[in-house]
Amino acid sequence: MSQSQTYAPNPEFAARAQVKSIEEYRALYERAKTxxxxxxxxxxxxELTWFRPFGQTLEWQAPFAKWFSGGKINAxxxxxxxxxxxxxxxxxxxxxxxxxxxxxxxTYQELHHLVSRFATVLKQLGYQSADRAIIYMPxxxxxxxxxxxxxxxxxxxxxVFGGFSAEALKARILDLNATVVITADGGWRRGREVRLKDAxxxxxxxxxxxxxVVVYRRTGSAIPMKEGxxxxxxxxxxxxxxxxxxxxxxxxxxxxxLDSEHPLYVLYTSGTTGKPKGILHTTAxxxxxxxxxxxxxxxxxxxxxxxxxxxxxxxxxHSYIVYGPLTxxxxxxxxEGAPDYPAFDRFWQIVEKYRVSIFYTSPTAIxxxxxxxxxxxxxxxxxxxxxxxxxxEPINPAAWEWYxxxxxxxxxxxxxxxxxxETGAIMISAMPGAIPTKPGSATLPLPGIVADIVDHNGAxxxxxxxxxxxxxxxxxSMIRNIWGDPKRFQEQYWSRVPSAYFTGDAARRDEDGYxxxxxxxxxxxxxxxxxxxxxxxxxxxxxxxxxxxxxxVGKPHEITGQAVCCFVTLKQGDWNHQVLGxxxxxxxxxxIGPFARPDEIRITDALPKTRSGKxxxxxxxxxxxxxxVTGDVTTLEDLTVxxxxxxxxxxx
Ligand code: PRX
Numbered sequence: 038m039s040q041s042q043t044y045a046p047n048p049e050f051a052a053r054a055q056v057k058s059i060e061e062y063r064a065l066y067e068r069a070k071t072x073x074x075x076x077x078x079x080x081x082x083x084e085l086t087w088f089r090p091f092g093q094t095l096e097w098q099a100p101f102a103k104w105f106s107g108g109k110i111n112a113x114x115x116x117x118x119x120x121x122x123x124x125x126x127x128x129x130x131x132x133x134x135x136x137x138x139x140x141x142x143x144t145y146q147e148l149h150h151l152v153s154r155f156a157t158v159l160k161q162l163g164y165q166s167a168d169r170a171i172i173y174m175p176x177x178x179x180x181x182x183x184x185x186x187x188x189x190x191x192x193x194x195x196x197v198f199g200g201f202s203a204e205a206l207k208a209r210i211l212d213l214n215a216t217v218v219i220t221a222d223g224g225w226r227r228g229r230e231v232r233l234k235d236a237x238x239x240x241x242x243x244x245x246x247x248x249x250v251v252v253y254r255r256t257g258s259a260i261p262m263k264e265g266x267x268x269x270x271x272x273x274x275x276x277x278x279x280x281x282x283x284x285x286x287x288x289x290x291x292x293x294x295l296d297s298e299h300p301l302y303v304l305y306t307s308g309t310t311g312k313p314k315g316i317l318h319t320t321a322x323x324x325x326x327x328x329x330x331x332x333x334x335x336x337x338x339x340x341x342x343x344x345x346x347x348x349x350x351x352x353x354x355h356s357y358i359v360y361g362p363l364t365x366x367x368x369x370x371x372x373e374g375a376p377d378y379p380a381f382d383r384f385w386q387i388v389e390k391y392r393v394s395i396f397y398t399s400p401t402a403i404x405x406x407x408x409x410x411x412x413x414x415x416x417x418x419x420x421x422x423x424x425x426x427x428x429x430e431p432i433n434p435a436a437w438e439w440y441x442x443x444x445x446x447x448x449x450x451x452x453x454x455x456x457x458x459e460t461g462a463i464m465i466s467a468m469p470g471a472i473p474t475k476p477g478s479a480t481l482p483l484p485g486i487v488a489d490i491v492d493h494n495g496a497x498x499x500x501x502x503x504x505x506x507x508x509x510x511x512x513x514s515m516i517r518n519i520w521g522d523p524k525r526f527q528e529q530y531w532s533r534v535p536s537a538y539f540t541g542d543a544a545r546r547d548e549d550g551y552x553x554x555x556x557x558x559x560x561x562x563x564x565x566x567x568x569x570x571x572x573x574x575x576x577x578x579x580x581x582x583x584x585x586x587x588x589x590v591g592k593p594h595e596i597t598g599q600a601v602c603c604f605v606t607l608k609q610g611d612w613n614h615q616v617l618g619x620x621x622x623x624x625x626x627x628x629i630g631p632f633a634r635p636d637e638i639r640i641t642d643a644l645p646k647t648r649s650g651k652x653x654x655x656x657x658x659x660x661x662x663x664x665x666v667t668g669d670v671t672t673l674e675d676l677t678v679x680x681x682x683x684x685x686x687x688x689x
Contacts, residue, residue, distance in 0.1 A: 044475070050424075055468075056470055061471055074094040089108060102517065110320055111188065112188040113292050118149060136228075136373045136375070137225055143178055151179075154287045157277055158274060169216065173201075175233065181371075188320075195305065202630045203236040203239035205628075207244060220233050220234055222256050224256070251273065302355065303318075308561065308570060311576035314522065314529075315520030326462035327357070330462050332365065334463055336470065343368065346397065347398075388417065388421065394421050394424070397426035400433065401597050414443055419446070423449055426451070426452045426454055427452070431555065455479035458568070460508075464483060487510045493534075500546060506540045508538040562590075563599050564633075581620075583608060584608070589604075590661055604641055605639070644657075645679045646675075
């Protein structure tokens with residue numbers, strides 16, 4: 038690996054970069070290492086606007102951290118109000134492009150206005166700090182408006198990705214004990230309507246605590262509205278003007294002065310059990326680290342047009358479409374649809390149209406576009422681009438080289454950013470003017486991040502040896518808890534390796550100290566950069582009346598990185614395997630969401646088990662990955678099961 042080509046930072050880029058050389062990076066890193074609290078405290082005072090400065094920088098009682106205690110702050114204020122006294126007031130905060138081609142440019146002043154009004158709507162419905170809201174919306178400006186309105190009042194929000202099913206939505210509403218749902222009639226995806234309100238109605242059949250549903254009209258299709266519970270966004274907004282006092286308040290709804298550790302949001306992500314966990318992020322530390330990485334990694338300048346193609350329903354969208362860029366005062370593209378609709382040049386068409394300068398996407402999107410050929414990007418003027426980013430999964434060197442040559446024209450640095458829902462912000466990445474890159478490596482940890490690679494006992498492993506990726510010191514945007522489950526929080530992250538945060542990733546570090554992330558070591562799959570637990574899919578499958586047992590593994594896939602492969606045994610009955618296979622794929626999509634639809638369902642007579650009855654998923658993983666079983670099989674109850682499964686594979 039270490040022999041791979043190294044790309045030095047482009048000197049022209051470096052000359053104007055925020056961090057200009059490897060020496061400058063090392064000096065920052067050293068400063069953070071010598072006195073981390075001082076380092077972060079200085080940054081927090083410089084980068085954020087406080088109602089009251091904090092007293093203590095860090096209270097750390099592993100695994101519980103409190104950053105910037107005593108401080109009073111508001112995320113919505115930092116994203117909006119503080120820019121209004123500067124030239125940023127008239128600067129676009131969002132440039133929105135809907136899938137059907139509709140456009141809106143929303144300045145910081147206009148965004149502030151929309152957020153202020155919607156926060157007043159929420160207040161009028163009786164919501165306030167410490168309430169919890171579920172947001173289930175398409176990628177339209179009202180999604181960040183809803184988030185920022187919640188943050189303005191101190192309502193903890195949980196955005197549920199629009200690709201999740203009614204079942205998944207219900208589970209999240211109940212776990213969070215939310216009392217309000219903010220949604221839309223639907224959104225557009227590849228020319229078809231995704232009917233969100235229908236899913237909300239289905240989910241709410243079992244959620245008695247939700248008092249109100251606010252519905253934004255996006256597609257205009259007919260939807261049922263439940264009297265007393267459901268309200269149109271535009272009607273509530275119009276009502277604000279009926280009362281002069283409320284109208285006045287709506288024009289400038291004050292941002293609540295909240296504690297640094299006020300819960301900003303909960304975002305559910307797949308873990309190693311069937312039940313997704315609610316990752317809790319709080320206010321000040323999260324804002325600081327998302328904002329500072331906009332400078333360090335995206336090298337944000339005042340005139341940049343920045344585009345992160347993620348969906349806001351995932352952490353990348355929270356941190357790098359909403360909170361990081363707005364805190365840093367960026368102009369962001371917000372795009373509703375798919376990269377391949379109406380044609381494979383939609384991304385490049387948008388880059389050309391809006392003169393995008395910073396472009397941040399996933400390896401899956403890059404690989405899918407590579408497959409369509411170079412004529413699509415070649416048809417567009419991409420000369421505005423100056424920096425490219427990658428996130429969500431390891432980027433294979435071939436995809437990296439294509440990105441560099443065809444999109445970046447060998448001019449744009451590439452930042453491969455490693456991080457997780459739990460880390461809140463980017464942890465390992467090149468700083469584009471300072472750190473030489475190697476295709477496939479996320480390079481070096483950021484200042485203040487003490488990453489290491491260790492064995493089972495927590496001892497560092499030698500260079501080029503594979504081990505567990507861990508983080509040794511607390512950082513400001515770290516996960517604070519799993520919502521409602523501190524025990525699982527402690528066990529999952531802070532008990533696996535002594536005194537370190539366990540990421541769940543395997544990695545190795547080369548002799549230059551560069552990190553190469555290899556993938557998950559637990560039962561979490563990474564499909565198109567989306568996390569999905571094997572247990573979650575298994576528990577969906579065994580709910581189906583025909584299924585006796587299910588074992589799910591990730592199978593390598595040339596575009597999506599991994600694909601979902603399910604082995605199932607059936608209950609007694611006369612099943613048509615082909616029909617049932619399709620039905621089960623559909624079933625999983627309905628239970629979890631279309632993005633979780635299995636690539637393959639293999640119906641089999643038996644699953645490989647140990648003598649104590651545990652399914653040996655490791656063997657199934659080997660069968661789908663290498664088409665053979667090499668490891669230890671002595672604990673297997675019946676060896677013929679494996680031989681049969683492996684030979685079935687050969688026949689395909
Ligand atoms: O396995 C790593 C992979 O994605 C996981 C985190 O997934 P999630 O919480 O959904 O957040 C995705 C967006 C930050 C990690 O544990 N991962 C993320 N970025 C990279 C990566 N693997 C390799 N290289 C990356 N740049």
